[in-house]
Amino acid sequence: MDEPRLIAAAATGDREAFSELVRLHQARLRALAALSIADRDDVLDIVQESFVDAWRGLPGFAQEREFGPWLRAICRNRVLKHLRARIPRRRRELALVDEALLEAPPADDERPEDRLAALRRCLDGLDAGHRRLLERRYHDGRAVADLAGELGKTPNAVSMILLRIKAALQRCVETAGTA
Amino acid sequence: MSDDLDRRIEAYLDGSLGAEDAVELARLVRAGGRSEISRKVAFAGLLVQSLDPTDGQAIARSVLARIDAEDSASGMVRAVQRGIAPRRRRRRTARPLRFAWLTAVAALLALGLLWWLGPSASGDGRIASIASGSARIGTADTAAGPGSALRLGDVVRFTGPATVRWKDGSEIAMDGGGITMQPPGPGRGLRLDAGALEAVIAAQPTDAPFAIATATARIEVVGTRFRLEASGVGTRCDLHDGSVRLTCVADGRSLVLRPGQSAVVADGISLVHGERAWRPLFPSGALAQWRQQHGAWSATADGIRGSSPDGGKARILSLAGYADLELACRLRITGADFAEIQVGDYNWFFEIPARRGAWTEVHLRQRGGELVCSADGVQLAAQPGAGVAARRGPLAFYIMPGGTLEIADARILTPDDP
Numbered sequence: 222m223d224e225p226r227l228i229a230a231a232a233t234g235d236r237e238a239f240s241e242l243v244r245l246h247q248a249r250l251r252a253l254a255a256l257s258i259a260d261r262d263d264v265l266d267i268v269q270e271s272f273v274d275a276w277r278g279l280p281g282f283a284q285e286r287e288f289g290p291w292l293r294a295i296c297r298n299r300v301l302k303h304l305r306a307r308i309p310r311r312r313r314e315l316a317l318v319d320e321a322l323l324e325a326p327p328a329d330d331e332r333p334e335d336r337l338a339a340l341r342r343c344l345d346g347l348d349a350g351h352r353r354l355l356e357r358r359y360h361d362g363r364a365v366a367d368l369a370g371e372l373g374k375t376p377n378a379v380s381m382i383l384l385r386i387k388a389a390l391q392r393c394v395e396t397a398g399t400a
Numbered sequence: 401m402s403d404d405l406d407r408r409i410e411a412y413l414d415g416s417l418g419a420e421d422a423v424e425l426a427r428l429v430r431a432g433g434r435s436e437i438s439r440k441v442a443f444a445g446l447l448v449q450s451l452d453p454t455d456g457q458a459i460a461r462s463v464l465a466r467i468d469a470e471d472s473a474s475g476m477v478r479a480v481q482r483g484i485a486p487r488r489r490r491r492r493t494a495r496p497l498r499f500a501w502l503t504a505v506a507a508l509l510a511l512g513l514l515w516w517l518g519p520s521a522s523g524d525g526r527i528a529s530i531a532s533g534s535a536r537i538g539t540a541d542t543a544a545g546p547g548s549a550l551r552l553g554d555v556v557r558f559t560g561p562a563t564v565r566w567k568d569g570s571e572i573a574m575d576g577g578g579i580t581m582q583p584p585g586p587g588r589g590l591r592l593d594a595g596a597l598e599a600v601i602a603a604q605p606t607d608a609p610f611a612i613a614t615a616t617a618r619i620e621v622v623g624t625r626f627r628l629e630a631s632g633v634g635t636r637c638d639l640h641d642g643s644v645r646l647t648c649v650a651d652g653r654s655l656v657l658r659p660g661q662s663a664v665v666a667d668g669i670s671l672v673h674g675e676r677a678w679r680p681l682f683p684s685g686a687l688a689q690w691r692q693q694h695g696a697w698s699a700t701a702d703g704i705r706g707s708s709p710d711g712g713k714a715r716i717l718s719l720a721g722y723a724d725l726e727l728a729c730r731l732r733i734t735g736a737d738f739a740e741i742q743v744g745d746y747n748w749f750f751e752i753p754a755r756r757g758a759w760t761e762v763h764l765r766q767r768g769g770e771l772v773c774s775a776d777g778v779q780l781a782a783q784p785g786a787g788v789a790a791r792r793g794p795l796a797f798y799i800m801p802g803g804t805l806e807i808a809d810a811r812i813l814t815p816d817d818p
Contacts, residue, residue: 236464243463244456251459255445256438259413261452262526262567264445265459272463273470314422314753314781318412321429322438333446340450359444360451361547362531364414384406391443 228288232279239279243272246289250296252333257300257322261360267303271296336394343393351386358383405433409440418781419751423737525551527581527588531571533562554581558595568602570610584613585620596629598770600779601642617665618647625772626657634666640765641774660726660813681729681810691717695799703729703808706799714805715798717745722814723792727764729810732757736803741773744793746785750775759808 224245230238250271254264274295282291304323308316344352357363365383369376408425411417417425429437526549535544536557550556550564557578564579565571566588572579577595584591587608601610601621609620614630617637625640637646639657647654648669655663662672682690682704687697695714697706706714722743733739733754742749743766750773752762764773773780799805 240460240464243460247456247459251449252446255449256442257445259441259445259448261448264449265454268459269463269466273466276467314417314419315412315415317422317426318417318429321426322434337446337450340446344450356451359448363546364532380407380410387447
């Protein structure tokens with residue numbers, strides 16, 4: 222079913238149609254939220270809340286509008302609300318930087334989902350050990366000191382390895398973008 | 401420079417950023433470095449998502465589940481509202497009884513659903529996560545480690561030091577022992593089955609406080625720090641900061657504890673220590689009990705003031721040495737980004753950020769292996785200093801070159817105090 226029909230169906234309460242819309246747009250919303258939020262669970266919550274907002278707003282959605290930009294605007298609002306709400310709960314040091322970054326949000330990345338897809342491809346090309354290190358640090362949330370102990374290296378050495386891996390990934394993504 | 405920037409951004413993202421680095425990073429953002437820093441923050445977020453295997457199907461399921469849960473709760477509330485009859489005289493007694501039964505059942509179901517939704521379950525049912533350490537979950541004894549989800553009803557046994565973190569930043573630390581992820585009230589919380597936990601709880605709604613139950617007690621928390629231990633003889637609570645209400649399950653009596661108080665719940669509830677007497681850190685004439693190591697220090701109406709006439713650093717060091725201590729004071733820092741409170745003669749220190757001429761409430765405690773400090777209620781990271789590693793040592797205050805430090809209402813509590 223094409224998207225306008227999915228939207229029309231979902232607006233009448235068709236959950237299967239809405240589920241398909243979620244599958245079509247979730248990658249883009251995840252990438253959009255991830256531009257400002259590094260916490261995996263917070264991003265997934267914001268994406269979930271954005272889709273729930275969209276479900277509630279669909280009956281009033283004007284069919285001639287573009288669904289994607291409308292959905293992304295909902296997500297951007299959720300992201301800003303989350304960033305503002307967390308400042309009072311943060312340590313002062315972190316709140317200082319939060320406020321500075323919030324004063325002017327980052328320039329809108331036209332297609333962050335393309336960068337996310339490119340990053341996944343670049344990760345697939347990584348050495349298995351390096352990929353495992355990244356997963357343990359950024360997916361499992363292991364502290365650098367813990368990883369250093371397990372690897373028999375100093376925390377500084379592990380930090381440098383992670384920085385070099387990330388720099389290589391960044392170059393890979395930029396190269397993919399200009400290819 | 402770029403390595404320093406990357407290091408600072410990494411620390412910002414994992415929450416370990418120190419005061420000096422935070423000031424520098426915020427300055428860089430405002431001075432035109434925002435786009436580069438935002439780009440690095442964005443890359444970090446995309447990297448986390450790229451490592452996450454959650455697919456679109458799972459997200460779609462979680463969205464529909466959430467919609468169903470919200471609709472069910474709303475429906476129950478509407479049913480309860482419809483079931484509540486307007487006040488009028490009734491001649492037949494059977495109908496009011498049936499009406500009351502319907503209302504009670506619908507209300508219980510609505511409350512149950514709202515309570516279930518209360519702890520803000522994520523799409524995968526997670527209400528908290530293991531932040532560090534390892535554990536075993538459930539009768540299947542499933543191994544769990546950092547990042548593992550904890551769901552409603554999970555029985556968790558810790559095999560060593562571990563921390564559990566909720567999305568709002570509330571955290572408990574345990575060393576062995578066990579908990580059940582079953583909040584005893586409408587807000588977040590758990591049941592402490594065995595062992596001791598240290599808790600740092602974020603501010604909670606007053607109608608949904610963070611709550612912990614043991615076999616003999618229930619504790620409700622609205623933003624505070626305490627130690628709670630459950631054993632065969634009862635439950636002991638030591639309150640460090642904030643306010644908690646401790647209730648004895650057996651007789652329903654409760655106590656509101658103030659910082660510094662401890663209570664035990666066994667057959668009843670009783671205070672272990674009463675309110676202790678703080679003593680001033682700088683009583684009149686007390687500069688004689690301090691060594692002015694750098695700069696010039698003078699007494700003020702309610703404390704002391706330090707600065708350096710030649711623009712260098714200023715430091716004052718107590719002649720007395722302390723191991724366990726509790727310190728409360730107000731600081732005002734001008735002309736510098738931060739001041740330091742140093743314990744154990746620079747064994748450890750805390751950077752207290754300046755607040756553009758405003759006063760900052762500081763609370764520091766060293767007790768056993770624990771060393772914590774907060775500024776205006778926000779916990780600060782302890783920094784290792786260049787001193788000899790020993791817990792007992794002088795207390796010191798330090799201000800950076802060019803700065804002025806005022807200390808007011810400073811009081812101290814040590815184990816020798818009654």
